[in-house]
Each structure stands twice: as structure tokens, then as C-alpha cells.
Amino acid sequence: MPLSRNTIGTVFVGGALSVTLAALAYPSMLGIQNASTNQSRVIASTQWGPLTEADRNFVVFVRSAGLWEGPSGDLAMQKGTTQAVREAGRHLVIGHAALDASCRKIAPELNITIPNQPTPQQQGFLDTFKSDTGKQFDSDFANTLRVTHGSIFNTIAKIRSTTQNTLVRQLADQANDVVLDHITQMENTGLVNFTQVNNQETNPPKLPSSQATPPVPQPGAPMVTLTVPPGLPTDGVPTGPATTSSPSPSPSPTAG
Template identity: 30%
Template sequence: MKKLIYGAAIALSVFAFQACNSNKDSKETADSLNKTKDTTTNAMNTGGIAVDKADADFATKAAAGGMAEVQIAKLALEKSTNQSVKDFATMMVTDHGKANDELMAIAKAKNITLPTAMDANHQKKYDELNGKTGKDFDKDYVNTMVDGHKSTLTLLQDEAKDGNDAELKAFAAKTAPIVQMHLDKINAIDKSMK
């Protein structure tokens, strides 16, 4: 009985320490965990990671961005007053949700740790958007989507061209045209709002 209580106390202490030590955001934590899975030195203890650092970094960046797209789009569905923005947000939830699921499956097969929550930058933007209403919300959401899709498109194109892992390269190559279509659509919405 004493061992059980002692074990529970240790587990609770570890959990409390991790909760208090949450200065790192979810993406940074995933990157740190992936770094410790280096197959050249630590595979026996960590199970290894089946990709190099650059491909693992791509996966965590893509996952963080994709997760943010879905969460921010859900916010837009609640707060937007513009039907075009709402339609775009619905497309974000569907398309990025599907891409996120596909990336998670690849990451799981390759033992890549992905973020489980929005990173600090995306959370800050979410909170900022959440404080806005009406046309102010719509304008800031559209600007956020234009900027986000430009950087995501570059990330995907770079991985498709320079990545080392065949599955991640294929994912990036397949996803880039969808993101380009999103960028074209949000640019059109932006022009229509001016």
C-alpha cells in the first residue's frame, strides 16, 4: 500500500512539474522530443526516428500550421459576418483537417512527435482574432489567411523539392496545389472586401 501511495505521489509530482514548466509551446516540445529520437545515437532508448532533422522539422511546422488553420477557421465560422469568409472557413476545416490526419498517420509510422496544441504564435493570433467582431474580424481573418497560406505554400514547395523522406515529399507535393487554391480563393475574397 505504501508503495502504491509513494508511486502515485511521484507520478502526481511529475505531472505537476510538467504543468508548471509549460514555458515551451507544443511545437517546441515536439521538436525537442524529435531531437532526442536521433537514430544515430539514441535509437535504443527512444525507438528512433525514421527521418532526418529537416524532415522532422517540416512535419512539426506543417502540423502546427494545419492545426492553427482548423482552429482559427472554426472561430471564423462562429464570428464572421461575411458568407464568403464562412464558406472559406468551412473549406479550411475540411481540407486542413484531412491533411492533418494524413500527416499524423505519416508521423506515427515514422515515430515523429507532432505538436498537440497550437504554438505560441498561432495562439496569440487566435486570441487577437477572438477579441474582434464584425468587419474588423473578417478583415483580420482574411489577412491572416493570406499570410498563413503564403508561408505554408513555401514550406510545402521546399519540402516537395528538397525533402529527403519520400512519403513527406509526396505529402508536400500533393498538398501544395490545394494550399495554392486556398491562397487564390482568399486573395479573391480579400479583393472583394476592399
């Protein structure tokens, strides 16, 4: 079963986001060849605890991922030739709508600028799905999304175990539930080529930053939101615990 005709790559290396970001500004690059020298560097003190580069990058990437994976789920519900593929699409739509709501909630509270469009690479995946038909769509959909969700899974665990920011920790809890469900849904299609998928996850191609960076949101542009279509049943779809805004119970360390 072939993987997507697009080269599948992620912006993760060794289970960690590979990024070079400055302060709280919008990320200038998210290419895998641009590894930050200190992901644990504190870039801000907040009432929810210190915010590190890795924390901020995680929020940005969860938002960016949803901007193409949510629409991919819509396509799967429309174009999937099997019930398993269509069901996987339903889970994507519902799960990423929940994660998107959390990202949009915590981003302004943490002073993080989030994207309004996916990266060019992610848009390429989505364009492939739009042009695919029949069994080719099913295969590309299941394998591409199994790679991307598998790649982020280890990063979620690392963020969850290291972050001192309660809002980021809650987002990681939620993402863990949602992403694990999506991995399972892709595998339930029976279309995943594990040999190729594992190779893509462990040996991702290097991408130029222009392909792995979400476009900067235009000033004044309305924020794109992911929502669940009216009438779409949400039963049986894990969405994880939503984030809350309770302040951290302990004083926030001074930013370094």
C-alpha cells in the first residue's frame, strides 16, 4: 500500500519539536534542520507557570496540525470508500475541533500568536487528498495521517512530562487522548503499511523552512475556527479534557 504521493515529513526530530523561535513572536521557521539549542529556555512568566520555547512551539503546532487534519477528516467522510475510513474521518473532525478550541482559548492568555493556515507541506497533503479518488484516497489518507499522528505522539509525552505551565499541560493531556484515538482509527482502516510508516517516522526527510512554516496570519483577518458540522454525531469520539484557566497554585519563576 503506497504512502501519499507527497513526501511525508514532519517537524519533529527524536520526539521533539525542531524549531528556532524568538520570544513570543510568530515562529520564523519550523523546519526539522533548525533545531533550537535550548528548548527548555523560559521565554515568559505567566500566572499559569513559566512558558518555555518547547511549550510555545507545541501550542503552535497543535493549531497548525488541526488546520489540515480537520479538513482531511471532512474529505474522508465524503470520499472514503469504506466505513472504517469514513469513521476515521469523523474522529478527525470532532477531535481536532476540540483541540482547536483549546488552542484558541489559551493562545491569547499565554500571548502566543497562532497560525490561520497550515504549513505548505501540510497543505500539500490536503491537496493530494482532494485530487485522490477511490482506493487511492483511502490509502493515502490512512498512511499519511498515521505518520503525522505517530510523529507527534512522543512529543506530547515529552511536553506533558516536562512543562511547568498548567495550560500547556492540560493541552498535552487533551492531545494525548485525541491523537491516540486518531492513531487507532487509522490502524482500524486496515490500510496502514507499518514498514513504510515506521521508516517515515524514524527517518523523516529534512524540509526547507518555507515548507514547514505556517503562513503568518494577516493583521485583522478573522480567526479560522474548526467546528463540528451540525447533526454530526459525536458519540464514541474521545476529545480529552478541555483546558481551564485556573492559575498555577505556585508562584511563577522569573523568566530567563
